[in-house]
Amino acid sequence: MKKQTLPIIQNDPWLKPYESAIVGRHEAVLSKEKDLTNDGAFSLSDFATGYLYFGLHQTKEGWVIREWAPNATSLFLIGTFSFWTEQSEYQFQRKENGVWELNIPQGVLVHGEIYKLKVYWNGGSGERIPAWATRVVQDPSTNIFSAQVWSPEQPYKFKHKNFVPQRDPLLIYECHIGMAQEEEKVGTYKEFQENVLPRIVDAGYNCIQIMAIQEHPYYGSFGYHVSSFFAASSRFGTPEELKELIDTAHGMGVSVIMDLVHSHAAKNEVEGLGNFAGDPNQYFYAGERREHKQWDSLCFDYGKNEVLHFLLSNCKYWLEEYNFDGFRFDGVTSMLYYSHGMGESFTNYSDYYNGYQDDNAIVYLTLANELIHDVKKKAFTVAEEVSGMPGLALPFKSGGYGFDYRMAMNIPDYWIKLIKDHIDEDWKPSSMFWEVTNRRKDEKTISYAESHDQALVGDKTIIFRLIDSDMYWHMQKGDENYRVNRGLALHKMIRLLTASTMNGGYLNFMGNEFGHPEWIDFPREGNGWSHKYARRQWSLVDNKNLNFHHLADFGKAMLALFAERPKFQDLETEEIWHNDGDQILAYQRGDLLFVFNFNPVQSFTDYGFLVEPGKYKVVLNTDSKSLGGFGFSDDNIDHFTHGDPLYKKENKEWLKLYIPARSAVVLKRSK
Template identity: 55%
Template structure:
């Protein structure tokens, strides 16, 4: 078949067979999952079956644990007697229990799953936990039952703007006080400032629950739980509802590229095996991040992850996603140390075709659930077709991040005196894009503005930021810094892509980096 992507980019014509393989894999897997009649939207409903579900006369609890010998549920409701409530194996690795009386479990009731594997009892957090909290004394994490009254949405339908001006943010670090910020504080104090500054979209980091706060949310443990550090599920919904009333779309920074390796807090070895969700052996371990890697060929894993996307859209009304770590997904070597300087590097035995198929399924599902939803890919390899429609031979994202732009500015600031900046070269670098694919331009994101790196403003002014920023002080360093800070942002916004992104604080030149509240 003559896919349109081959018309968009003449350099891809020698790889027509690889594009065909991409599409054949997608259609084959889709047929395997859905059969002849089911839609992706109907398929991605694992969260409506697994986990805890209240009925008029009790609670159902279900898990997928194929290698488990026995499964139990324990918690406040049975005084933590581990073996009092045993689940029944109903086939295909699915375990189920019905607990009579819908008052047996209550909102805030703490529970855990006990899995028996190879004769050992393993303490686990339910896979579909909606809320996970940390004990302030023991520091252990535990699932809490969520039985809130349904949130009453004030803005039930919302359409994102066509041209995106994105404010990337972290709820916990978005406060002036030396503490972890909350959903409510962000809603009341930060959203109005974002609106006033002219942004029409926020991209929120660290929403999916993670045990290590310092990971900035990129080592996810509980995929269906909104981080309890910042407040209750209903408070996050209120934040999103308020944003929609202000005309601001809300994107989730979703992490499906890997998962935290913790077993007590996360999904790793839930049923006692290393291969329930992840590849077995070395392929299941990320060599640089120390995290676990999903087996995207396994239908149950696809079911879990696709349902996760639909859950965040249905339950919380997110308007789309920024997919983290896409390059790591696309290649067996995760793109580490690779210069993608020839087209054949995108279509080789190093390409993880199973991950490519999963990403196609993910973007197709998102558009089925909400045709106006936004999909952004964080890919530094420039994989052809990332932002081309699936029916045209692509992977289906709307935008890719222009990840080379921050590097361009950093290299200029570090290595080139102002008078030798070549505007023609800058323009050329800003215009390098895949044909017919939309980009989000940015001068710096959280990668440059968090602990361990330098913001552009600090590279420009350095220590003078602490002494010479007063109007009473005449400083060529500060005057130059402010001027270039504005110009870099102007050209990044004007020429860098079809959308623009800024990380919180960078718009006004936050000094150094944004750090966590801590002593010392």
């Protein structure tokens, strides 16, 4: 009997020469799932429950703690209860398969107690934080991290257990709890919930993507050098406060996903997994593949079942314990390739099937997606992936890796290059439109003009590239100079073009929607450990005498326009016209017509487009005075199409518009 061709190959015949590799990866996932589930004796979800077994848990008799440390010769639990000394009654017993267990009687450990492991191995010993610790805190006087007993008398109870995320379209607000407040300090879950979450809802976003949740020793790593994978960062508050934040967001109709870092781990040994029990390769690849030299971190060995158990359990833990709605998987490109994607151009399909891919990582990512969607039917996943690996955001049954979305990472790179390398007269609408719509038709993407990556020191946000130092001197209403007016106009146009052509969702990083003037620089030795640039200046957007609020108002109006249309992201985006000489672009989507004039000096009168017959009314104009523009057009005028016998059979008529220089307008069609 002939095997059925996988849909990914049916939909893209250019993949046919690589069918054996695609099918091989597909079958490798099935084989590994059989291995992990004892040939189907239990489910993958049953397998991914390590957090219920390992780590510290209360029992009727007291407590039990278990750790996987196959290279250890002995383990002790130490803490304030033992005066930080090794005592025989707190020595672990070795079980099978490198598992160690200790039962602790009632009354020894209390809520808030701090503790660690003292691990011995042949030739050495060291203090360690348990790998499965769910609460880790830092002593403010010594900066030393320890695990903490977390057993509050009143654990948080979720009020919105059956929340269903809104994804038509998915509008993501990427945020960081610590730098979300204006004060020069580390913000908290509670402050974010009370002060920032209402702003996000008001702006029209229906999802928040929270960075830096998993515990990380160095605040300035942005949360990407994780040490304790099951612990929510305590620098922002307690587990109960994070749960309340998520629950509150759900009550406001906002889904919550987290940046999940499984692409690498911090090198730290005392706080992390770098040398947990005298075996530096317990969790990580051996040899040259152990270290990610560009990131100064360690690479997980996705070929080990114990590592898969750890990581898959981690996925399920955050869904079950905190009620997250899904994940944005960080650094997927780095996971997929032995080279971590460094120095590769990825110009043709052979680059994805040439034997330089980490099949272990591909199997893990696919299993993780299968697990996540099994544990929580409405959960969704986003892949941060730059190489363009085919099938990444296709279901497993179609031959894909199971992500719901992939980041359209080409778009911000394009805008940076355009702003940096080309004068305004050389901006070509045909190139812009191709870039924002260039994607695999069967895979959903998250479009964005810029994310946190473009806001960090060493890079520049779009608004900073456009306006630069004049941000500090000429953002007062009435005091704008040419550079400010240009920047305000292009900031809105770039976002409108990026968001309106999405085929899955749209993302914005916290503060960029109103043109936040400062880059991000976390406290470090080089800046005197200052928090000055690790915050968001909300007072700027609240000040109606400044132009920042115009950008925020535009973003709000833009998102509202999309949200009014069911499944806007699925509507066909049909180009109507482009002329690179005039720098004019027009396309339609449903009942909306989008018209852009990127020409910096020339306005056009009675510029004609062939469109569907009807009445067209302006519903959004980047040049509106209320949105910080000049108001050169009268948006109250209804525009009617005019018939032409030449195009009657095509059911097209002429629509003629006045289009001011450097502006964009959205018109709604009605019959």
